[in-house]
Structures are given as structure tokens and as C-alpha cells.
Amino acid sequence: MSTLTTSSAWLSLQDHLPVMAKQNLRELFTQDPNRFKSFSLKLNDILMDYSKHPISQSTINLLLELARQQGLEEKISEMFCGGRVNFSEDRAALHFALRREDALILDGVDIMPEIHDVLTKMERFTSSIRNGERKGYSGKAFTDIVSIGIGGSNLGPVMVTEALKPYSADHISSHFISNIDGTQLSTILKKLNPETTLFIIASKTFTTQETMANARAARKWFLAQGGSEKIIADHFVAVSTNRMEVEKFGINADNIFKFWDWVGGRYSLWSAIGLPIALSIGMENFYLFLKGAREMDQHFIAAPMERNLPVILGLIGIWQINFFGNKSHAILPYDQSLHRFPAYLQQLEMESNGKRIDRSGNEVDYSTGAIVWGEPGTNGQHAFYQLLHQGTQITPADFLAPCISHNPVDNQHRLLLANFIAQTEAMMQGKKKNEICEEYEVELSEESPIKDTFKKTIPHKVFPGGRPTTSILFKKLDPKTLGSLIALYEHKVFVQSVIWNTNPFDQWGVELGKQLTGKVLDELKNEMQITSHDSSTNGLINYFKENR
Ligand code: F6P
Numbered sequence: 001m002s003t004l005t006t007s008s009a010w011l012s013l014q015d016h017l018p019v020m021a022k023q024n025l026r027e028l029f030t031q032d033p034n035r036f037k038s039f040s041l042k043l044n045d046i047l048m049d050y051s052k053h054p055i056s057q058s059t060i061n062l063l064l065e066l067a068r069q070q071g072l073e074e075k076i077s078e079m080f081c082g083g084r085v086n087f088s089e090d091r092a093a094l095h096f097a098l099r100r101e102d103a104l105i106l107d108g109v110d111i112m113p114e115i116h117d118v119l120t121k122m123e124r125f126t127s128s129i130r131n132g133e134r135k136g137y138s139g140k141a142f143t144d145i146v147s148i149g150i151g152g153s154n155l156g157p158v159m160v161t162e163a164l165k166p167y168s169a170d171h172i173s174s175h176f177i178s179n180i181d182g183t184q185l186s187t188i189l190k191k192l193n194p195e196t197t198l199f200i201i202a203s204k205t206f207t208t209q210e211t212m213a214n215a216r217a218a219r220k221w222f223l224a225q226g227g228s229e230k231i232i233a234d235h236f237v238a239v240s241t242n243r244m245e246v247e248k249f250g251i252n253a254d255n256i257f258k259f260w261d262w263v264g265g266r267y268s269l270w271s272a273i274g275l276p277i278a279l280s281i282g283m284e285n286f287y288l289f290l291k292g293a294r295e296m297d298q299h300f301i302a303a304p305m306e307r308n309l310p311v312i313l314g315l316i317g318i319w320q321i322n323f324f325g326n327k328s329h330a331i332l333p334y335d336q337s338l339h340r341f342p343a344y345l346q347q348l349e350m351e352s353n354g355k356r357i358d359r360s361g362n363e364v365d366y367s368t369g370a371i372v373w374g375e376p377g378t379n380g381q382h383a384f385y386q387l388l389h390q391g392t393q394i395t396p397a398d399f400l401a402p403c404i405s406h407n408p409v410d411n412q413h414r415l416l417l418a419n420f421i422a423q424t425e426a427m428m429q430g431k432k433k434n435e436i437c438e439e440y441e442v443e444l445s446e447e448s449p450i451k452d453t454f455k456k457t458i459p460h461k462v463f464p465g466g467r468p469t470t471s472i473l474f475k476k477l478d479p480k481t482l483g484s485l486i487a488l489y490e491h492k493v494f495v496q497s498v499i500w501n502t503n504p505f506d507q508w509g510v511e512l513g514k515q516l517t518g519k520v521l522d523e524l525k526n527e528m529q530i531t532s533h534d535s536s537t538n539g540l541i542n543y544f545k546e547n548r
Contacts, residue, residue, distance in 0.1 A: 002358070002365050004501060009066040016062055017323045020054045025428050025466045028056070041309050043299050045475035046484060048309050050316050052428040053396070053468040054324070063315040064305050066499060072311065075498045080301055082106045086264070086505035087359055093505045094260075095267035095490070096297045099290035099483070106262070118258060118272055123283040125237075125257075126275075129198065130169055130282060137231040138195040146175045146188060147276040148214045149202030152265025153239075154178040155347050156486075157202070157276045159340035160269060160289070163482055166337075166406040167281040174280050177218070180210040185217055194225040194235070201238045202273055204265050206245035209514070215249065239272040264505050266347050267490060285479045292483025300491045310488055313470065314495025320396045320468060321367050328393065331374035334401035334420040335477055341400070342374030345489055352493045352504035359501050368500045377401075378419045389427065389463055396468045399424055400485070404476040420471075430465020433458060 004010055029035050029051075039051035039060075067073075079085045082092045082104060092106060103110045128134035132141035147157060158176045161168070168174070175188045199218050203211045222235060229250065237255040238246040246256050257272035269277065270290060278286040296310070305311045320326045329349075331342040353369030375383065377399070388395055401420045405413035436458055437444060443454045474481050497504035523530050523541060530541045 002362065002501075004070075004358075004364075004499075005366055007066075007069055009062065009069040013059075013062045013066060013319075013323055016058060020056065020059055021324070023054060023056075025052065025054055025468075026430070028054075029428075041307060041312060043309055044295065044484065045481055046309070046488075047471075047473045048313065049471040049473075050312060052424060053316055053319070053470070054466065055316070055319065059319065060306065060312075060315075063319060066318070067305060067311065067315060067495070070499050070501065072305070072495060072498050076301060076494075079494065080297075086262075086503060088503050088506045088508070091505070092262045093264060093267070094262040095264065095270060096293075096487075098263065098270035099294045099297065099487075101294070111260075114260075121257060122272055122275055122278055122286075126278045126283045126286075129279055130172065135234075136195045136197070137227065137234050140196050141171075142198045143171060143196040144173050144175060144192050145198050145200060145276055145279050146177060146192070146218065147200040147202055148177045148211055148218060149200075149239075149273070150178040150208060150210045151347060151351075152268050153202040153204060153208075153211065153273055155340070155344045156266070156269030157274060159338075159344040160274070160277045160482060160486075161280045162340050163335075163337045163477060164277070164281050164285065164289075164479055167285050167479060169280065169282065172279060174276055176276070177214050178210065180213055182217070185214055189218070189221050194222050194227050197222075197235065199236045200275055201236065201246075201249070201251070202240075202275070203238075204241050204259070204261075204263075204268065204273075206238070206240045206242040206249070209517070212249075219250070237275075239275055265507075266351055267505075269486070281479060289479040289483040292480035292485075293487035294483075295480075296484045296487035296491065300487075310491030311495050313488065313492040314499070316470065317370065317396075317492065317496055318499050321370050324394070325367075326394050326396055326468075327367055327370050328395045329370040329372050330380075330388065330395050330397035331372060332377050332380055332397050332399050333374070334377040334399065334416055335405075336376055337406070337477060338400065339376050342372070344486075345374075346372045348489060349493055351507050351510075353496055353500070353502065354509060355497075355500070355502040355504075357502070359503065364500065364502070366500070368502060369496070377423070378416065381419065381423065385423065388467060394467060396470070397427075398470045398472060400472045400474075402474055402477045402481075406477065424469045424471055426463065426465075427467035427469050428465060430463035430467075431461070433462055436461045 035051045036049060038057065039055065040047060040049040079093060080096060082094060084090055084092055086093050094104070094106065097104045097111060098115060100112065103112050129142050135141055154176055161174050177185050177188055201211065201215045219232065219236065227235065232250055233252040233255060236251050237257065238251045239257045239259065240246050241259055241261055243256060243258065247253065257275060259268065259271040259273065263271050270293060274286065300308060300310050331345050333341050349372045350369055355368050356364055358364050388397065399420055401417060440454065442448060444451055448454070474485070493504050520541065524545070527545060530538050
């Protein structure tokens with residue numbers, strides 16, 4: 001048994017579980033008219049309501065006790081002071097420094113001037129592209145930015161660029177290529193004019209197979225369209241920590257935007273990896289985006305734990321995953337521009353907290369990261385909400401929505417929010433058999449010709465309720481608010497990793513697949529029958545070879 005699961009705070013929560021498990025959420029609201037007030041928090045324009053979870057004040061107190069026992073406050077300070085919190089790679093995790101203003105000393109050196117230099121370089125570059133001063137080889141201004149990168153070098157920039165479309169420049173279109181499947185690259189490039197296309201190759205390592213293959217294919221396309229090696233310098237820029245590999249690729253030193261190994265890929269959108277975002281929304285808005293995240297950092301550091309949004313969001317997740325055993329978590333943004341937010345959080349949460357070894361190198365005996373997935377509302381309502389309402393598994397969900405829409409078509413935003421609010425109410429309240437009987441009094445009356453058939457449908461119409469949701473409402477999806485929301489989730493992930501005693505900043509789990517791909521790739525180069533693997537793997541390789 002691990003020290004965590006035998007600890008007093010953990011055992012107290014386990015003892016408390018049956019008390020809350022038998023409570024009906026609906027009744028908790030009836031008993032306490034102040035429940036919303038007691039279990040909601042605000043930071044600037046962001047409201048977080050977690051009252052629709054099976055919690056009481058004792059639950060929160062016990063969860064906070066667990067956080068204290070695991071040294072959460074000390075761990076937060078350690079991270080913000082530049083401690084080597086990425087212990088399996090012996091590195092600091094300083095993504096917050098990318099949005100910080102005051103000095104931060106790492107190994108005796110203030111790292112802030114370097115960060116600000118890169119921001120200044122981004123600012124110059126961004127404005128020269130956006131105002132047309134920097135031109136393509138034929139003297140025309142750039143109209144299309146193609147960003148090539150994958151994972152953290154793609155998901156954040158895509159998500160934010162999409163989310164902040166109302167702030168984007170009309171004369172510049174953003175495109176993203178991530179997949180090794182040539183379909184994405186061909187579909188995008190066939191619409192573009194090389195004279196007015198700028199490529200950003202974004203890769204922390206500059207060795208990622210997919211990114212390098214796509215970057216080479218883009219360069220080939222550019223040369224085949226009449227570009228030359230000499231003018232690659234005008235059309236290709238790179239964002240990377242690996243200067244040597246970038247230069248080998250043929251990108252000129254002036255066109256390299258650096259970042260640092262203390263920024264994890266999935267935490268890197270605040271660095272020059274955010275260049276596509278800055279090109280789309282402009283540097284002023286990018287600075288507001290950083291400001292929003294900085295405000296969340298300051299809140300995370302300073303707010304008391306019981307009023308601290310990331311702490312509470314993280315602990316509610318712990319309650320659901322480790323005590324109620326709910327291991328799937330839905331992200332449901334009621335804002336079409338946040339359509340890539342679930343995919344972004346999927347990497348942030350699952351790559352960070354999909355771990356099974358603790359800081360002492362022992363296998364854990366408790367669950368860690370949940371499976372994160374989701375789709376924007378209201379689309380999901382007509383697809384998978386059936387399972388959320390009536391399925392046998394309980395999936396806690398985060399609902400997110402702005403109060404003000406950037407696209408107020410007739411009364412559609414009101415309709416959207418009515419759906420958001422109604423869904424969270426329905427999940428919590430459910431619908432009991434007697435309520436159905438009252439609602440369908442006429443159909444069930446003695447005189448009703450459909451009485452018997454109708455009766456049979458009643459069990460299917462019952463909603464058990466008690467389905468937990470967190471609602472996050474904010475005023476408007478602007479750069480600053482989006483920055484705060486992303487930082488909220490970054491810190492939530494950190495809080496959970498502290499409880500689980502795992503490292504949220506490494507990702508060794510992606511390595512084995514990469515390694516085996518190299519071996520399989522060699523075997524796919526010829527037509528020989530393969531027998532070196534298990535029968536399934538051999539069978540798949542040989543079937544592919546026979547049918548390609
Ligand atoms: O394979 C996973 C991963 O290493 C992610 O952690 C990272 O965000 C992504 O690949 C891309 O890596 P890079 O920026 O080095 O190309």
C-alpha cells in the first residue's frame with residue numbers, strides 16, 4: 001500500500017465517501033439555499049460553480065487537508081521559485097515565466113531578459129508581416145501562414161487561433177499542418193500561392209518525425225513552385241530549442257525564435273510557439289493573453305486554498321476520480337470558437353497526468369489522470385449526452401460558456417446558454433418516476449387508449465440525476481480571459497499531480513511507439529514477408545505489404 005492511500009487524510013476521505021454517496025444532490029440543494037454561494041468562486045470575469053458535485057463543507061475541508069498533507073502550498077512555491085519539479089528529467093518547469101514581469105533567477109541568472117528579447121523579436125516580426133513591410137520573394141505581402149508542428153507545438157496555437165478569430169487580421173489566413181498523413185499537407189498547400197506563403201516550423205526538439213517530414217515536404221513544394229534555396233530564408237522561420245538542427249534544415253539564424261528546455265511542449269503556447277497566434281491576433285492582444293495567464297498565476301500563488309480556483313478544480317477532480325471512481329471527464333464548451341479546447345486539454349491533462357510511477361519510483365496503487373474528451377455544445381447534446389444522462393457510467397463534465405457572444409445572431413446566444421444551463425440542471429436534478437407520472441397524467445389515465453403501452457415506457461423516461469458538473473461562465477472570450485482559463489487548467493493539472501505524487505512535466509510514455517515505428521518502417525521498405533514480431537503484428541505488416 002502506498003503512503004498516499006494509507007495516509008490519514010486519504011483514509012478520512014474514504015470514511016466520508018459513503019456519507020456523500022448516499023446523499024441526493026437534489027436534496028442537498030433543497031436543504032441549503034446558499035449552496036451556490038458556498039460552492040462557487042470568482043476571479044475577475046470568471047465564475048466557477050462547483051456546487052453540482054456531491055460535496056459538503058466537510059468534503060472540501062477533508063480535500064484541503066489532503067492537499068496540505070501532500071505539501072501543495074510548498075510545491076506551488078517550489079515551482080514558482082524555479083525548483084526542479086520535473087524530477088525525472090531534472091529540470092525546472094517555468095512556463096509561468098513566459099508571462100511573468102519581474103525577475104526570475106534560475107541557476108544564478110535572471111532568465112527574464114532573454115524571455116523579453118524573444119517577445120520583442122516576435123513583436124517586430126509580427127508587425128512587419130501584418131503591415132506588409134516584410135514581403136515574399138516576389139515583393140508581395142504575405143497572406144497565408146502555414147504552421148507545421150504537432151502535439152504541444154500545434155494544439156495550443158490552433159486552439160487559441162480558432163478561439164480568438166474575432167481578433168484576427170482579415171488579410172492573413174492561418175493554416176496548421178500536424179499529421180504525418182499527407183492528406184492534411186496536400187489539402188492545405190494546393191490552395192496556396194508560394195509567393196505569399198510563410199512557413200513556421202514549430203518543434204521544441206526539431207527531430208519530431210511528423211514535423212520534419214512535413215517541413216521537408218513543404219520545402220519541396222516551395223522549391224517545385226519556383227522558389228529557390230536562397231529565398232527559403234524569406235519564407236521559412238523556425239521555433240525551436242535546437243538551433244543546430246534548424247540551421248541544418250536550411251533556416252537562417254535570424255529566422256529562429258528560440259525557447260528553452262524548461263518549457264514543456266504542452267505548456268509552450270506562451271513562448272514563441274505562440275507565434276502563429278501573435279501573427280493572427282497581433283502582439284498587443286498576445287500580451288493581453290499573457291496578462292490573463294499571469295493573473296491566474298498570481299491568484300494560484302496568493303489566494304487561500306479554499307478560495308483558489310485551480311486548487312478547488314483539481315481537488316474536485318481528485319474526489320471524483322479517486323473516491324467516486326469516475327475516470328472519464330468531459331469538457332463541453334458552449335462556444336463554437338472553443339471547438340479545439342477539449343483536444344488541447346486532452347494533451348495537457350492526459351500527457352501530464354497519465355502516469356503510474358510516483359516520485360520515489362514506485363508503482364502507484366490509486367488512479368491518476370482521467371480520460372479527457374469533449375465536443376462543443378449544443379452539438380454533443382445530439383450525440384453523446386444520452387450516455388451522460390442515462391448511461392451506467394458517471395462522467396463528470398466541465399461546462400464552459402461566455403455571457404456575451406462575438407456573433408450575436410438573433411437570439412441564438414440566449415438559446416445556447418439556455419441549453420448550457422438546462423443541461424447542467426437536468427444532469428443534477430434528473431427526473432423521477434412520480435414526476436413522469438404527473439407530467440403524463442392524461443396519457444396514463446384510465447380512459448387513455450395508450451395507457452398500457454405508455455406505462456412500459458416509464459422506466460426509460462427516468463433520469464437518475466446526480467450527474468456532477470462544474471460550470472465555468474465568463475463574460476466574453478477575449479485574449480485575457482482565454483489566457484486565464486488555460487492557466488486555470490495548467491494549474492489544476494499541477495494540483496492533481498501533487499496529490500498523486502507524480503511528475504506532470506515528463507512524457508516517457510510516448511517513446512516506445514516512436515522507437516518501434518523505426519523498426520517497422522525499415523520492414524516496410526521491401527516486399528519480404530515479416531516473421532520477427534508476434535503473429536498479430538506480422539499479420540498486419542504482411543497484409544499491408546500485400547495490399548498497398
Ligand atoms: O511525442 C510527444 C511530444 O513530445 C509532445 O510532448 C510534444 O508536444 C510533441 O511531441 C511535439 O514535440 P516537438 O515540439 O519537439 O516537435
